[in-house]
Amino acid sequence: MTRAFLALLRRDLLLAIRRRGELLFPVIFLLVVVSLFPLGIGPGPALLARIAPGVIWIAALLATVISLDSLFRTDFEDGSIEQFVLSGHPVSLLVMAKVLAHWLLAGLPIVALSPLLAIWLNLPASSVSVLVASLALGTPILSLLGAIGVGLTVSLRRGGQLLSLLVFPLYVPVLIIATGGIMAAADGLPYGPFLGLLLAGLITSVTLAPFAAAAALKISLS
Amino acid sequence: MNTHSGHKPRKNALVLFFHRTGSPPWFYGFAARLAPWLWLGFGLLAAWGLYLGLFRAPPDYLQGESFRIMYIHVPAAWMSMLIYAVMATFGFIALVWRIRIAEILAMSSAPVGAAFTLVALVTGSLWGRPTWGTYWVWDARLTSELVLLFLYLGVIGLYSAFDEPRKAARAACLLALVGLVNLPIIHFSVKWWNTLHQGSSIGVTGSNIHPSMLWPLLIMAIATKLFYAANLLDRARAMLLEQDLRKGWAQKLIARQPTSELPLSEQQGSEQQGSEQPGTGQHGSEHGEQV
Amino acid sequence: MNHQPFIWSAYAISAIVLIWTALAPVLRRRRTIDYLKQVNRTDPTHDTHA
Numbered sequence: 001m002t003r004a005f006l007a008l009l010r011r012d013l014l015l016a017i018r019r020r021g022e023l024l025f026p027v028i029f030l031l032v033v034v035s036l037f038p039l040g041i042g043p044g045p046a047l048l049a050r051i052a053p054g055v056i057w058i059a060a061l062l063a064t065v066i067s068l069d070s071l072f073r074t075d076f077e078d079g080s081i082e083q084f085v086l087s088g089h090p091v092s093l094l095v096m097a098k099v100l101a102h103w104l105l106a107g108l109p110i111v112a113l114s115p116l117l118a119i120w121l122n123l124p125a126s127s128v129s130v131l132v133a134s135l136a137l138g139t140p141i142l143s144l145l146g147a148i149g150v151g152l153t154v155s156l157r158r159g160g161q162l163l164s165l166l167v168f169p170l171y172v173p174v175l176i177i178a179t180g181g182i183m184a185a186a187d188g189l190p191y192g193p194f195l196g197l198l199l200a201g202l203i204t205s206v207t208l209a210p211f212a213a214a215a216a217l218k219i220s221l222s
Numbered sequence: 223m224n225t226h227s228g229h230k231p232r233k234n235a236l237v238l239f240f241h242r243t244g245s246p247p248w249f250y251g252f253a254a255r256l257a258p259w260l261w262l263g264f265g266l267l268a269a270w271g272l273y274l275g276l277f278r279a280p281p282d283y284l285q286g287e288s289f290r291i292m293y294i295h296v297p298a299a300w301m302s303m304l305i306y307a308v309m310a311t312f313g314f315i316a317l318v319w320r321i322r323i324a325e326i327l328a329m330s331s332a333p334v335g336a337a338f339t340l341v342a343l344v345t346g347s348l349w350g351r352p353t354w355g356t357y358w359v360w361d362a363r364l365t366s367e368l369v370l371l372f373l374y375l376g377v378i379g380l381y382s383a384f385d386e387p388r389k390a391a392r393a394a395c396l397l398a399l400v401g402l403v404n405l406p407i408i409h410f411s412v413k414w415w416n417t418l419h420q421g422s423s424i425g426v427t428g429s430n431i432h433p434s435m436l437w438p439l440l441i442m443a444i445a446t447k448l449f450y451a452a453n454l455l456d457r458a459r460a461m462l463l464e465q466d467l468r469k470g471w472a473q474k475l476i477a478r479q480p481t482s483e484l485p486l487s488e489q490q491g492s493e494q495q496g497s498e499q500p501g502t503g504q505h506g507s508e509h510g511e512q513v
Numbered sequence: 514m515n516h517q518p519f520i521w522s523a524y525a526i527s528a529i530v531l532i533w534t535a536l537a538p539v540l541r542r543r544r545t546i547d548y549l550k551q552v553n554r555t556d557p558t559h560d561t562h563a
Contacts (some may be wrong), residue, residue, distance in 0.1 A: 126352060149402055152393050156383045166376045169369050170404050173411035180415065212400055215317075219392045276520075287516040291523045298527070330538075337534040341527045348523040352516050453535055460542040465551060476549045 004089045004215025005097045011125035012101035026067040026106045027113065033059040034117050053131065053182035054175075059117075060110050060135060061142065061171055067106040068146040068167075069160040071098060072217070076154045082221055091214035091218045098141075099147045099210070107139030127185035130195070134178040137198040144209035145170045174201060243323050246462050247471035253455035260452035267445035275438030282435075288352040291434075295345035297442040299363065302370055303405075305335035305450060310375070310402035313395030323458070324392045325391035326465075328398065329381055330457035334450055336374035342367050362416040366409050373401040387465055 016023055037055050038048055075081050075098075084094045114135050118128045149167040153159030181194025234400050242248045275293035282289040312328035315321055346364050358364070377394045384390030466472045 044227070152380060152397055153383070162376075162379055162383055165372065165379060169372045169376065169408065172369055173404070173407045176411040176415045208403075212396070214397055216393070218253065219389065219396060222389055222392075264515050288519055290520050294524060294527045333537075334534060337530050341530050345523040345529075347527075349521045352514055352519050449531065449535070453538070456535070456542075457538040460538040460545065463545050464541055467545070472549070473553075476546060476553065 001089065001093060002052050002086070005093055006106070008084075008094055008097035009101055012098055013104065016105050022070070023105060026063045027109045029066060030059050030110060030113060030117075031062045031082050032060060034120060037121070043093060049122040049124060049186075052118065052123040053127070053179040055121060056114060056117045056123075056131065057134075057138075057179050058176055060139060060205075061168070061175065063110060064106060064139065064142040064146060065164050065167060068102065068143070068150050069162035069163060071102050071147065072150050072154045073159070076220070081154075081217060085221060091217060093150075095147060095210045095213045095217070096206075099143050099213075102147075103140050103143045107135075107143055110139055111135045123182075124186045126188070127182050127191075130182050130185040130191045133195055134181055134198060136176045137195065138174050141174050141198070141205045142171060144213075145174075147213040148209055148216055151213040151220060153220075154217070155220040174198070177201070199206040244321060246323075246466055247467070247475075249323055250459055250462055250471075250475075252298060253459045257452050257455040257459075260455070264445050264448035267441055267448065271438045271441030271445055274434075275442065279435045279438060285353055291345050291349040293442050295342055295349055296439060298345065298447040299342040299367060300443060301446045301450060302335055302339040303366060305331050305338060306370065306373070306398075306402065306405065306428050306446075308443055309335060310398045313398040316395045317399070322388070323442070325388065325395065326461050327454065327457050328395050329391050330454050330461055331450075332374055332377045332381070332394070332398075332455050332492060333457070336371060336378060337349050338446070338450075339371045341373060343371065360416070362413040365410045366417070369408050369412065370405070373379050373405070377401070478479055 034055060037051065041047060041051070075084075085091055087094075109134060114132050115128055118131055123131065146163075146167050149163050149170075150159075151188060152166065153163050156162065177194050177197045181191045181198070184192040184194060243252070271293065276290055279290070281287050293329055309328050309331035312324045312331065316324035316328055343364065346367065350364075351357050377398050380397055381390045381394035384393060463472060463475075
C-alpha cells in the first residue's frame, strides 16, 4: 500500500517537474494578486499593515483554487483516475498521494513566499512567523478540502468555475482562524490557540477529506 | 394476509409506508393528496400569526415598530438552517441506500432553503437599517446566513451542472453532507470572528421577550414548516414527473388529465428551472386537483 | 425615523420570494403535463424512449 502511495506521489511530482512552466503559475498569480492591493488601495503603510493578513490569506485561497483544478482533471480525462479506482488500492490513499503532491507543488511555494509578501504589505515583524506557521498548517487544509470539490466537479466541462463557489464556504473557518491568529500576534496577544485550532483542523481534514474526495471521484466516474 | 411472527401492526404500517414512498406513482398520489392540507394549514397559521404580530403585539421599548420584521426574519432564519439539516439527511439516505425518492426530496429542498435564506438576509438587512443605521453589518447571524446561502447555491449549481439526474443528485448530496459537517464550524468561527472585531453588539431579538411578542413568533415558526413541507411535496411531484415522462405510470396519468388551457405556442419541453410564465389563470384550482 | 416603509418592504419582498417559490413547481408540473399531452396528440406513436 505504501508503495502505491509513493509511486503515485513520485509520478505526480515527476510529471509536474517536466512541465516546469506550469509550476510557476500559482506563484506568479500570488505575487500579482497581492501587489494589486496596494495599487488599488494606496500605499499607506498603516493601512496595508492592517489588511496584510487577510490579503495574503485570500490570495493564497485564490491561488490554491486555481491550481487545484489541474489536480485531477488531466488524469480524469485520460482515464488514469478510472485505473486508480479499478486498481484495488484504497482510493482515499491515492487521493492523499495526489493532494500531497499538489501541496508540495502549490502550497509550499506559498508558504515560502509569504515573508516576501509580508514585507510588501508592511506586516509587523512580530507576526511574520505566525503568518508562515498559519500558512504551513492551513495550505494543506486548503488542498484537502479543495480535493473534495475537485472530485465533484472533475467530470464537468465548466467544473473549474463551479469549484470556487463550492469550496469557498468550506474555506471560511480556516481564513477566519488563520487571520485571527496573525492579527493577535501583531497586537502582542497570544496566538497559540489559533495555531492549535489550525492544527486540529489539519488533523481532521487529513483523516476525513480523502474519503470524501474518493467518494466524490467515484460519483464522477459513474 | 399472513401469519408471520408477532409483528406489531403499528410497526408494520410504518415500514409499509416507507416502502410505498419508494414507488413513484404512489408517492406522486400521496403528495397530491397531502399537499393541499399542508397549504391550508400554512395559510391559516400564517394569517393568524401575522395578524397577531403586525397588529396586536405592542411596540418594542428599544426598537419601536421595526421589531415586527422579526416575525418573518427569525422563522426564515430558523427554516434556512432546518432545511439544510433535512436536506443533508435526505442526502445521506440517498447516498447510503441509493433511494431515488430521497435524492428527489433532497434536491427539492435546496431551492426552498435558499429562498428562506434569501428572505432572512433581506429582512435582516431591512431590519438593520432602522435599528443599527446601515443596511448591512457583518454581524454573526447575517454573515453566517450569507455563507449558508453560498452553500445552498453550490448544491443547486452542482446539481444543475450534470446531465444525468441521478448522478447529479448523488454529487450534490455529497456536497450537502460535506457542507453539513462544516456548518457548525462555520457558525462558531463566524460568531467568534464577530466578537473579535467588536461588531454590532445589539442582539436583534433584544433581551426579554414579552409573551405577547412570543406567540406570533412560534405560530409563524410552525407556519413556515408547513410551507416547507407543502412546497417540498409539490417540487418532488414535479421532479418525479419530469424524470419519469416515459414511464407507464406517467403516461396513464396524462391520459386521465383534463385538457390544458395554455395556448399551443406556450407549450414547451420541460425545463429544470421553473421560470415564470404568465399562464392563463387557473392557479387557484391547482391544489384541489385529484392528480 | 418612520419604520413603516421598512416593515412593508420586508414583508413585500418576503411575499414575492415565497410566492414564487411556492408557484414554480406547480407551473413546471403543468408545463410537463402539457408537453406530454401535446406529444401524444401530434404523434401518438411517438417513442419518448429515444
